[in-house]
Amino acid sequence: MLAASCIGMMTLPTSATAAERTLTVYTYESFTSEWGPGPAIKAGFEEQCGDCSIDFVALDSSAGILNRVQLEGDSSRADVVLGLDTNLMAIAEDSGLLADSEVDTSSLTLPVKWESDIFVPFDYGYFAFVYDTEALATPPTSFEELINAPDEVKIIIQDPRTSTPGLGLLMWMKSVYGDKAAEKWQALQPRILTVTKGWSESYFSLFLNGEAPMVLSYSTSPGYHMEIDKTERYQAASFSDGHYLQIEVAALLKRSENLELGREFLSYLTSKEAQTSIPLGNVMYPVVDLGDQLPASFDKLIEPVKTLQFSPLEVKDNRKQWINEWLEASTAG
Known part of the structure; x- marks a missing residue:
């Protein structure tokens, strides 16, 4: 019995160590899908x-990731959050739940200078209206042209309260007007x-089924169709106003x-090996x-x-x- 007890005690640290080597990462659904970069x-x-x-x-979304860890607080089972963006960074940092990444980001290729010690960028892109060239030969080239477009030109957008692109459009409009x-x-x-509540419903369920000729998405979305679907049918409209930048980030x-394993993972996210999964997996820039x-x-x-962007602090405030303002304007009259 004594020997059995000793053996049992000897195996406990091994089991605990194995458990400690499991890194739990909160992220959004499309990242972990079979066609996403997660696998x-x-x-x-x-x-x-x-x-x-x-x-x-x-x-279900970047906002959902933030809400979850805020609700769970110190009892959260997450080690890493992956999929927040620059519009949510200051709010997330204010929670006091995040640690310094200790990842050297100085060599990353981004459209703007990166200065955060907490958040590690893993991709970026620009919000844009993607259009169906078979339904719309000449797309609007500015918000003014879109506003004054013919009645048959309709767009599908997402709710800024529940969708990252929806919030991006809100910031895009605000930065222009x-x-x-x-x-x-x-x-x-x-x-x-x-x-719609989220991007997937807008893009896959409605836009690709011909419900409208334009949808709020990313300037990189046509890249997926060209590479995977072998078609140039879907393109992004270039706006003379400029386009709003989104940088997606991960944090510990x-x-x-x-913590050590988490920092290893954050560093790996910025490696060339991991980044090769981003262009077609997340359909964003590495x-x-x-x-x-x-x-x-x-x-x-x-x-x-033109690259448009508010600072994370401006967005938080x-x-x-x-x-x-958007809700009142959308329901007025």
Whole structure:
């Protein structure tokens, strides 16, 4: 009995160590899908770290990730949050739940200078209206042209309260029109066919089924169709106003019992090996130079004439007010 007890005690640390080597990552559903970058990144990191495993917990949106960790607080089972963006960074940092990444981001290739010690960028893109060339030969080239487009030109957008692109459009309009944004939202209403909760419903369920000729998405979306579907039917409209930049980030939770492993994972996210999964897996730009490994279709994408972006602090201070402004303008009259 004594020997059995000793053997049992000897095995406990081994089991605990195995449990500690499981990294729980909160992210969004499309990242972990079979066509997303998650599976390849998981396999690559697990091969590199040896006795560790990645447990992806898929949530419905970036906002959902933030809400979940805020509600759970120090009791959260997450070690890493992956999929927040620059519009949510300051709000997430204010929670006090995040730790410094200790990842060197100085060599990353981004359209703007990166200065955060907490958040690690893993991809970026620009919000844009994607249009069906078979339904709309000549797309609008500015918000004013969109507002004044013929009645048959309809757009599908997403709700800024529940969708990252929806919030991006809100910021895009605000950065273009400033104090006149509410007025322009009212003027845009006749062009809006519907507002969905998330991007997938807008894009896959409605736009690709021909419900409207335009949908709010990303300037990189046509790259997927060109590479995978072998068609140039879907393109992004280039706006003379400029396009709003989104940078997606990952961060480590202070409460994690796997801080070292978490930092290894954040560093791996910015490796060339992991980044090769981003262009067609997440259909976004990588944060490192992939050279000839970048899909050829990305050379055909529109290039914004101007990069638009509010600072994370500006978004934190004004987000609720701007959403209320959008709600009032969208329901007026």
